[in-house]
Amino acid sequence: MNPDYGDCKFCLKLKDHSENRCEFSEVIAKCQEWVASLKGRMPEDVLIQCQTGSFMLSGNQTMVVIVGMEGSGKSSIISGLNGRGVILKNEEMHRDFKCKYVTLRTNEKKAMTFSFIEPRGVENMLTGLSIADCAIIVIDSTQGYPINNIVDSEDNIVDPASLAVSMGLKTLICCVNKMDVVGYSQTVYNQLRDGAITYFKSIGIEESNVTFVPVSAQTGDGLLDKSEEMAWYEGLTLIGQLHTLDRESRTSRRLRLVVDSTEVKGTVVLIRCRVHYGILLSGRRVVFCPGNWAVYVDKMRVGGLEVKYAWPGEAVELEVKGPVNEMMEQGCVGAAIIDDKLKVAMGIEVEILVTNSKVEVTTGLQGYLCSCHKASFPVIVSQIKESVDAATRIRNKDTPTSLKIGQIGVVSLTPLVEVVVETVSDYMSLGRIIFCKEEEEKKDVVAVGVVVDVDHTELPKLNMEQLNLGKPVRIK
Known part of the structure; x- marks a missing residue:
């Protein structure tokens, strides 16, 4: 049975390869070569499909942290967005960052990939904010924005808006959720919006940098399509607002990797890291600092598959020849030797x-x-x-x-x-x-x-x- 290629130019380009039953890794390699030849002119995202599986190339993946009071409907909003997308990942992250981590590829004309992080607890919220490109703050329309409850029982600041702007996230999306419970009232929405704007201004967030979207995660109103119940709202839906984000172009920047761990297996050194900026090519010379280790990337794998290119946001395992007596530690940063200096x-x-x-x-x-x-x-x-x-x-x-x-x-x-x-x-x-x-x-x-x-x-x-x-x- 042939895969459904749709209108994806990449998939159509690879149609002959998949019909000839070539290995999936070969399909990926062919596609990656084609993408690299575009030299920065690649589309936003590409879903490669063949008979043996699918693989996502994310030219620009947006990390979105979704925060709000307990019970405000954060998980329901993420689930509701899946109505017009493909959930690529939905897993619990490792023990030192307990949260839900969901990757969604939307099938709009302007395809985009979003990784939603729903952290649990204040410290995990800080970690989520530290790696996010955008923050969604969920406001419970039956409760309002907790302006008088921005500190915890130990008098520590836990207000997500204050923390977000202090960590460089100047643009926020505020979802006023549970609009169905308040009868889709425009009056309630306006009161919540005005109160939140007043508070945001007091902590240095301009009104122009905050977008408000009334939604009901339970019924799906305002998430993907315009709501007939809220005809008074003339703005975009939540998915529409996400598509308007002015995202930082990471592929055109100089290469930056961050090491997570290293392992020696005989004469081979495995470096597990994440690409933050630029495009990493197999066969490239990379220098890691501190420690000043210069290595030649012999092979690399993403998701267990050997690839020739790795994109921003992807976790990659590098295979370099070794061994070495001292191993680079977590937090080492890598860059291309030929065009950059750490x-x-x-x-x-x-x-x-x-x-x-x-x-x-x-x-x-x-x-x-x-x-x-x-x-x-x-x-x-x-x-x-x-x-x-x-x-x-x-x-x-x-x-x-x-x-x-x-x-x-x-x-x-x-x-x-x-x-x-x-x-x-x-x-x-x-x-x-x-x-x-x-x-x-x-x-x-x-x-x-x-x-x-x-x-x-x-x-x-x-x-x-x-x-x-x-x-x-x-x-x-």
Whole structure:
């Protein structure tokens, strides 16, 4: 039975290959070669289908974190969006990030892939916000936005809007859910919308950066199609709003990988990492830092299948020739040797929002830990440079001695180990931080924010002749 190719140009291009029963990996390789030949002009997403399976190439995959009060209908909204898409993944993530993780490919004229993250708990919400491209805040129309309930029982800030904007997410989508329960009332919707806008302005979010969508996850109103019950609403549906997102183009950027783990198997070194920016090609020379490891990518696999190219958002396993005595650690960052230079951060300037009522941020060695992408490293607060007005996000000229809960400040950090971070303006997913304090084997989140400046030290130049057919080389 032949697959349904639809209007997909890629699938039509590969039709002969699949009818000739070639291996699925060959189909993927052929398609990837064709995509690479486009040199940045590839469509948004492509679903490759053949008789032995399907494979998604995501030229631009959007990570969406969906947050809100318990019982507001977050899971129901994700399920409702599946009415016009293909769920590619729906799984519980590993133990250190307990949440629902769903990947949805929509079948609109402008095909897009969305990975929805529904975190459980405050710390997991912070992790979700740190890797997201967009945040959906779900408001229960029967409860309203919890403006008077933005702190938890221990007086720590748990308001998703405050945390989102502090981590660089300037654009928010607010779903006013359960509209069926309030009789699809325009009056109720307007009251909730106006109250939320007033609050958002007080924390530095402009009205133009917030989109409100009335929906009913239970009935499907407003998710995929216009609702006859809410004819008064003239805006787009939720899926329509997602399609209007001005997403950062990751494929056209310089290559950035982040290491998750490494393993030695005989003479082969396996590096498990995720592509954040750029396109990774098999046979490419890559340098990982810190550690200054230069490697030749002999083979690579995505989802257990050997591929020649890996795209932003994909978890990839690299096979390089080894062995090496020292292994690169989680949080190492990789880049292409031929066109880029990684730099170790000697000093980091961050803008943070203090979220913990029990800890004040002060200068000195206070047991602080900083988490950025996959890296976690100890730091010294060398200086609190300025405070920042929460409503306007304008820096004040004062130099505070400490920062308390709810206060925003610009802080200089000195890493105590080698680490690679980027500014949020250069590489957003590599420039968001979670600031913690470790005491008596307990780690508490103190603040969240973004990297605004980095004092870099460049790596020494590499003699390309040192790189002998892929054996990992330590750059001295």
